[in-house]
Amino acid sequence: MSQVNENMSNNPEREKNGGQITVGPRMKTDSAEPEAAEVAKKSETEENQVHTDNSTGSNLMANLSRRRYLNRNDELRTAQAMKTAAENDPYEIKEVMARGAEAVLYRSVCGSFTFCAKAIRNNWNKVLGSTVKASEKLDNVAYRTKMRHIQNEFAISKMLNEDGQMPIVRIYALRKVTRFGIELGYDLLMEYLTGHDLGDKVLNKVLPLEDKIRVMYQAVQALSFLHKKKIIHLDIKPSNFMLVNGKIKLIDFGVSVMSGYQSKAITGTGGYLSPEQICKDTIDERTDIFALGIAFGVFMGGQPLTQPQDELLTHSAREEARMHMNQSDIPALRSVPGLEDMPLVAEAIRSCTIMRRDKRMPSCNALLAKFREAAETYGIVLN
Ligand SMILES: Nc1ncnc2c1ncn2[C@@H]1O[C@H](COP(=O)(O)OP(=O)(O)O)[C@@H](O)[C@H]1O
Numbered sequence: 001m002s003q004v005n006e007n008m009s010n011n012p013e014r015e016k017n018g019g020q021i022t023v024g025p026r027m028k029t030d031s032a033e034p035e036a037a038e039v040a041k042k043s044e045t046e047e048n049q050v051h052t053d054n055s056t057g058s059n060l061m062a063n064l065s066r067r068r069y070l071n072r073n074d075e076l077r078t079a080q081a082m083k084t085a086a087e088n089d090p091y092e093i094k095e096v097m098a099r100g101a102e103a104v105l106y107r108s109v110c111g112s113f114t115f116c117a118k119a120i121r122n123n124w125n126k127v128l129g130s131t132v133k134a135s136e137k138l139d140n141v142a143y144r145t146k147m148r149h150i151q152n153e154f155a156i157s158k159m160l161n162e163d164g165q166m167p168i169v170r171i172y173a174l175r176k177v178t179r180f181g182i183e184l185g186y187d188l189l190m191e192y193l194t195g196h197d198l199g200d201k202v203l204n205k206v207l208p209l210e211d212k213i214r215v216m217y218q219a220v221q222a223l224s225f226l227h228k229k230k231i232i233h234l235d236i237k238p239s240n241f242m243l244v245n246g247k248i249k250l251i252d253f254g255v256s257v258m259s260g261y262q263s264k265a266i267t268g269t270g271g272y273l274s275p276e277q278i279c280k281d282t283i284d285e286r287t288d289i290f291a292l293g294i295a296f297g298v299f300m301g302g303q304p305l306t307q308p309q310d311e312l313l314t315h316s317a318r319e320e321a322r323m324h325m326n327q328s329d330i331p332a333l334r335s336v337p338g339l340e341d342m343p344l345v346a347e348a349i350r351s352c353t354i355m356r357r358d359k360r361m362p363s364c365n366a367l368l369a370k371f372r373e374a375a376e377t378y379g380i381v382l383n
């Protein structure tokens with residue numbers, strides 16, 4: 001699916017980038033390449049902060065809670081050590097894991113830690129970087145656009161990071177890549193997720209229906225985590241949710257904004273755009289809810305909306321979108337495949353895609369409640 005990113009340039013020039021369409025001045029960029037070979041350096045562990053009080057004796061509950069406390073402290077120490085390593089230590093870029101619209105994602109090793117490095121590179125990298133495999137080359141996306149997105153992603157992650165488990169990817173550091181003092185690009189070092197994104201066709205085929213419903217419920221919980229912090233993702237689609245050990249993690253905050261943001265451009269992915277995105281109105285939680293409904297339809301085997309870039313950028317498309325946003329009570333999603341026997345779940349999903357913003361499913365919490373209620377009718381208990 002193509003991604004639309006119309007920026008504020010007066011001199012629009014459209015370019016196609018492996019499915020991504022951007023409008024605005026562009027320059028050709030190259031893909032990431034390995035940093036200089038690095039020596040593994042063991043990161044320092046923090047002082048042991050665990051209380052070693054052994055006076056709990058036979059009290060089982062106290063022992064259990066103490067063990068949880070110890071585990072939690074282990075987790076916190078590891079997370080802190082990973083952050084310190086990601087920020088300071090040399091790291092080595094290994095094989096390509098995935099290719100996004102703007103970045104190449106590599107497995108990366110830093111001392112005893114493994115990270116996922118989301119890498120963007122500029123033109124200088126072609127001259128000064130090491131050999132880049134042709135297959136790793138990305139099409140034209142302006143370096144400054146990529147840079148803006150990766151910096152935005154890092155800034156957003158700082159607002160999201162919490163101790164303990166999170167339903168979003170943990171991002172540790174943004175490292176500038178230079179050679180001979182010249183900037184070649186940036187690497188965003190983040191948690192290495194072993195799993196599949198929800199755009200994976202095989203995953204969609206093998207997951208039983210009940211698991212799909214649980215996965216969707218978790219996806220709403222993940223988005224709710226973001227919305228609690230007043231952050232709007234703005235690029236909700238199946239490939240931006242990862243399923244890792246049965247848990248959903250939301251990724252890719254490159255174009256995320258704060259709720260209430262006044263759009264100056266159409267940002268997001270064609271096929272998932274709400275009327276308010278198309279007519280450049282204010283963005284809020286309901287904008288993500290709309291895209292989530294479409295994403296669930298696709299996850300269940302349906303198609304994204306037909307939103308060709310050429311049309312999106314016309315005045316009439318904007319006028320039409322504004323009309324829909326104010327008047328259309330109908331959901332953009334006509335049906336949800338695979339949910340014929342669970343019409344209440346299908347209805348919950350469709351209600352996310354009502355064009356009129358004030359008639360749409362209003363929030364993640366409301367959607368979670370609707371999902372629970374609907375699923376329970378079919379004997380599925382969600383929590
Ligand atoms: N931390 C991660 N661990 C493993 N795979 C990842 C991770 N982050 C992203 N991916 C994979 O890479 C793909 C592209 O990453 P993403 O951050 O969405 O890039 P883009 O902004 O270019 O869309 C994702 O759809 C997912 O399959």
Ligand SMILES: [Mg+2]
Pocket residue numbers: 100101239240252
């Ligand atoms: Mg993505």
